[in-house]
Amino acid sequence: MEKNSELDQATLRLIVSACALLYIAVLASIHPGGATGYVPIIVYIVTFIVASVFLRMIIKRWPGHFFWRRLFSMLHDYTGIAFAMVLGGESALPIYAALLWVTLGNGMRFGSRYLALATVIALSTLVLIFWLNPFWRTQPYMFLMLIVTTIVVPAYAHILLKRTRIASEEAISANQEKSRFLAQASHDLRQPIHSIGLFTACLRDARLGLEELRLVDNIDRSLHTVSQLFRSILDIYTLDHGQLMPKADTVHLGQLLQDVVKQNTEAARWAGVELRLRACPYWVSVNPGLLTTMVQNLLSNALKYAPGQPVLIGVRRQGKRLAVVIYDKGRGIAAEHLPEVFKEFYRVRHVRDKDVEGLGLGLSIVKRISQLLDVDIHIRSKVGQGTRVAISGLEPAAPRITSPKVVPVQNRLDGLRVCLVEDDANVLMATSALLEKWGCEVEAHSDGEGLASDCDIVIADFDLGTRISGSECIAAIREQRGWQVPALVITGHEIERIRQSLQSLNISVLAKPVRPPELRAVLLELVKRMDRKGEASAHVNPPSR
Known part of the structure; x- marks a missing residue:
């Protein structure tokens, strides 16, 4: 949630004014003979606090950037400071710190534009104080020091703000470049890891000797380590950028x-x-x-x-x-x-x-x-x-009511017609080979545009180039078939974002690199759903005799 700097300023205004009230009360107690002179100041500060309470309520009720409200807040602050310094004279000199504080505070919170505006109002306030109070007119050098301080300190703050803004813009630009690089590198690095894992699974199912199987096992183990490290780095990057939004x-x-x-x-x-x-x-x-x-x-x-x-x-x-x-x-x-x-x-x-x-x-x-x-x-x-x-x-949580499990027959993937759409040649070859090892009949396509298929399940890469996405390809096949063909998207992009975008489309999602057991488990789950829908359809529309 974005920080409300104006609300923080309103809260600080109440704290500072309360401290000012306490200070004037202490002065009145130290000089009881002149206590009556402090009464108007005390009355004004109390009025100032009441008005500040209402102003804070308005800011909290209607947050946002309203120039005239901020201008009113500044005039409200400087009017209170001027009143106290005019009536308080020499004893109210410490209140000048509040004037400088208000000036710098507006600049630090709202930027150089408000710093310049606050500085002009502060200088005008000092001139008004000099004109209305005889004490200040008898202390021209002290007053000149206050004027110079009110100009020099905000000017230096402006230089710091400008440097900070430039550094911030450069950091944001660099961060965006890093984000783009990591997003692209993430996608490009996932592809070979994904394809190597699938090729290794194909090798494991081949007729190999014990020595060859040991070598395949070592390759698979090393690949698993690389995959874990890769996912850890991406998880850290995603967490650092606040891209994970937990949904229970x-x-x-x-x-x-x-x-x-x-x-x-x-x-x-x-x-x-x-x-x-x-x-x-x-x-x-x-x-x-x-x-x-x-x-x-x-x-x-x-x-x-x-x-x-x-x-x-x-x-x-x-x-x-x-x-x-x-x-x-x-x-x-x-x-x-x-x-x-x-x-x-x-x-x-x-x-x-x-x-x-x-x-x-x-x-x-x-x-x-x-x-x-x-x-x-x-x-x-x-x-x-x-x-x-x-x-x-x-x-x-209370248990969720689930449908009875449908027990699949042995090797339910035998004869399953799979439409596979993948624009990376190695991934397409590896996935096709693995699916065929499992008994599937695979239609392999490197381009999803204008695709027609009589398949049982669609497996598509999410990013198929600039002309069509995996979800659009699946939607086109479903429209052609006239029913919700079970579908799986495999992506090299940030998986939570893809899941959210496909949430309403009844499409399963896996993140590259995919381990073969994960892919097989999802395919079996899609087959179960297909079986349940087939049984429900047969129950609603029994065959005629």
Whole structure:
């Protein structure tokens, strides 16, 4: 939310005027003989405070940039200062600090234009004070000092504001350039990682010897590491730019954790770790994607730093809320390191740490996401005994009513007609080969414009060039077929933005690089939906006899 500088100024006006009232009251108590001379000042300041309260209410009720309201606020401030300095004379000299404060405050809050306007009004106010009060006329040099100060200080502030504005514009421009570069680099780097992963999956299904399978396993493991590092860097960039907007959904927590465990089965096998998941019947209200990222990063840490040891994932009740807890029996973390582990690139150094992959970003991402989701993250660890990490504060929710599961027949992808649209030749070749290995009949297209297909499912890249997007290609096929053909978009762009844009179109979304098990799981889910729709259609329109 944008900061309301005018409201802050109105609040500060009340504080300063209250301090001025206190100052005049102290003066009146010190000089009781002349206390009657301070009464008009006190009355005026009280009136000033009342008017300032109403002005603050107006600013809060109608926020925004209104020039005449800001001009009125400045005149309101300078009138009060002039009144106090005219009537107070020598004893009111400290109130000049308020005049300088108001002048600089308007410039710092609203820019050089208002600084110049405030300076002109301040100088006019000083001239008025000089003309109305005999004391100031007897102190011309002191008054000249005030005039010079009122000109020089704002002038210097203007120079600083100008330099700050130029530096800010340069920083914004550089940041935009960096954003464009990262967005393009993100898309371009995802493509080869994505295609290598699919080619590797094809190799794994081929008839290879044990040595060749070992080499494929090493390639897959290295690719998984690169993919994890790549996603971590992109997650940090996305979090830094406030591009993640958490939208809560009702999620079966046990199923979410089970999916994470399935996705890490291969990584656990490579690390020699037995993943143990305790069954969980709870439903929670949370953003599933962000919670999955948190659990994924914590689990990745456990696999790195507790190789060869079992890792347990469970859910515990904490009062009215729930906590996801991950236990490992790894090397543990010394107490002096625990306050630092959530910092970017911080890693606890141990012997042979060079063998542990990573950049030290995982826990930093977890901490930032916990703040977005308004949950807590706690770590307890002892050296040589292991580590316990808890994501606590999850809000339980009522179970969502789901349709009965349709059990698919063995290898339900056999004979599935897939229309594949991808403008990258390597990705198109790799995806086609993998789908055909799974038994699908693939129509491969490098261009989605003017496409017609008699397929069961459409898989399209989101970015197909300047003429058509993946979603538009899917919409055209659906219009041609006359029904909502199940569809999947695979994208190298920021996935949350793509999901939001396709939310109403009933299109599944996966982010590159896609792991083959993820792709297979989504395809099977689309087949289930197709089966359920077919059964519902048959029930509504039974065949005639």
